[in-house]
Amino acid sequence: MTPGSDRDSNNRPGHTPLDVENYPVAPATLQLEQVHVFVRHGERTPVSIRMSEAPANIPPTWLLCKEGRKFGAAVSSHTGSNILGVERVVENEDGSLEPGECLLGELTDLGRKSTYNLGAALRGVYIDKLKLLPDVAHNDSEVYFRSTNLPRTIESLQQIIHGLYPPLKQAEGFVSKIRTRNPKDENLYGNSAVCERLKTLMLKFAQAAAVAWNPTLEPLDEKISKYIGGNPVRLDGKPRASGILDTVRAARAHGIRIPEELRDNTVMDVLEKAVIEEWFSAYRTEEVRKLAMGRLLAEMSGKMNQTATGTGPTAPKILIHSTHDTAIAGLLGTLEVFDNRWPEFTAVVTFELFREAPDSRPAGSFLTRLLSSFTTSGVREKHYIRARYQNTTLFLPLCQNVGDHLDGHPELCTLEAFNRRVKELTPKWEVECALHQR
Template sequence: MRGFLRTAGLFGSVSVAFGSVLWSQKKTQPDASNTPSADPNAGHPYELKLVQVVFRHGARTPLKTIPDVMEAQWVPALLDPPPHTHINYVVTDLQGGPRPPAPIEENYRKNILSGGTFPGQLTTLGMQQLYDLGTRLRKIYVEELSFLNSSFTPAEVYVRSTNIVRTVESARCLIAGLFQQKQKEIVPILTTQAESEILYPNYHGCKLLKARCSHRWAESSTLPEIAADLQSIHSALGIADHHRVDFILIRDDMVARETHGLPSPPALESWRDTVERRAVDMMFHVFQPSNRQNLQLSVGPLLHTLLDNMDEKLQGTSSEPNRKLFLYSAHDTTLIPCLMALGIFDKKWPPYGADITVELHQNQQTNEPFVKVSYIGEDQLIPGCSGVYCPLQEFKQAIAACSLNVERYHSLCDSTEPEP
């Protein structure tokens, strides 16, 4: 696995991303004719039935640092957990058994950053960011809508995370903020082994995705415009030619420093916008945004899971009939392809703690189901939907090209095909 991680460039939070320059985020104000009042007592026709939140972990130490430049000091004090983020929790596999091995986390811990911490670790600031996301969700779903109970119970809330420490801890902090550390039972945070993970584009577990993308990683830095800018920034920063440093690595280190108020090379300041733009350009090239199969293989099973959860809620077939909230603690490289599949990517890298929230509503008179999607607290108009509150069938059709059931996913992943 370690060899492939090098081939892919960066994994975890910077494993892959997807995009299309033709798609843009649409921040809209809901049409009053198609939107229930925010006041739960106003007699609007819709009833909230289910909430699902896919979110990025909080601020962290960089996955790698820019070689040959001034190093930031990533000291252990930057990782101290705030007391108000503590909860009683346990990490298990999907069946409630022992936590699976975590090879990605083990790979991070083979290296130590200047200052003494490991790469990719959630910081105190990152913990606070996820606590704040939890308090934002609390204000809506506990205080305003009285949709959730004021304390945690696993019958009502499902918590799923990738098997990486920063996402597990991010889930913990969100729960602490959402329920103000009040819990009736221990919080189970469910995860799975790396080979079967669907909460990020899984090169290790999907041979076809690896075949379609791996060589394009190396190729992306050689595209004429990207290569020219890369050569220029190497010269400006004094990076030796033998170092394999691309815009994604530079961006990762740059943003981690900025977020934590740590010094950056002065020469990097004038390159900031270029670094952001070229990092996204590289992702576009790797994932061929015109090819929907890349999105299918990256987040198709996750999108299908979100739809299945809604169908089970409406049909009353869920094994946990009282469940109202699904939380998925993941990565920027989870959110980007999800935003692409939804047609609302704004061509900006999702910030730490960004969330996609999917609400299921039901018309109380007709029983017709509706879906509302928000991104970082802003309601979104999904292309193919007739309104911000989108009829479920329209929503399913809008993402049909990217959604993929697990059986079909495994069938595709086990195959190989020549690169077009």
């Protein structure tokens, strides 16, 4: 089904574009050195067919994947490498083909567009405005691209790269490397598949959320149950409340017509709050923060310190990671700045590393200069980190004490304060992931 007309005045958009024009420039005493970008994939279809029967009639198949179907594939031959024209299609059980049909959970043409636009916006900020990166890409030493090993995140990253460095801004021979990791090494989300303790904890919190929130969801039965086969609306129901939310958000992002009750924000807000509690309440605990996001934060911190100290291989200036809503919420929850709203499609978190030379500090900043003289990293210049979510600058609790941020700028954490908190969050992975009773 192609998009219908579901553009009511209260409809929330599928994603919020990155605002290049109003990007807040850092104080003039600071020089941007490196930026880490974590982005949720673009708009996609639901991961399961739900509410396709009357009276909901949300389509089971979505014809929103036409642009991504044709591509050239490199094919080896005895005479070298040739390009073979290929078109991907979805085959239904009866063997029928429908042009542009999406797989379940697949990035749609809208998702491709929004992630391309994000790449273009990143270009507007970090190339055109701040000159962090060169105008034309010549090699991959200054850029780092990594994705989880799922088609929707890989394709999202491809679009981001094309927006950041479109073909005319790529030198001849330039090839972007998209990195993926084996499942055992994946840390771009809370990897409970390889951490038994994390799996147990997440299940425990999900079950507790069901007990606490199912009574709150019960009044929604009158409005929603008729659309889910007469079943009650519950976190552990059939379909699960998270599944209802997934289908509704995907449909609304694409303008697909859905029943009025599922467009009522007073109804959907209650559903969202319950699902947020099910999926992310565990991030209020230090143990889940460590096991879910500690390895990722430690890796990022290490690359920032590599840039700050100038030791080891030259670190990239921009590192873009294509991941999932659970990773975005997990990072925000771990750093205690989660807004308790489900991350939008193409939602983005950035961590910017700035350098301040000693002679650029105001003469009156005695405490800052005194503290900087005792850094453990041995770096002469002072370094600061600024975190942003979408178009909002974050004030991280980890650096709100005096001396842990740039004077007058509590949003700019010292690298030392950030490192100190990350060290607390870094798990002894094999030991702490082992299943044990608490």
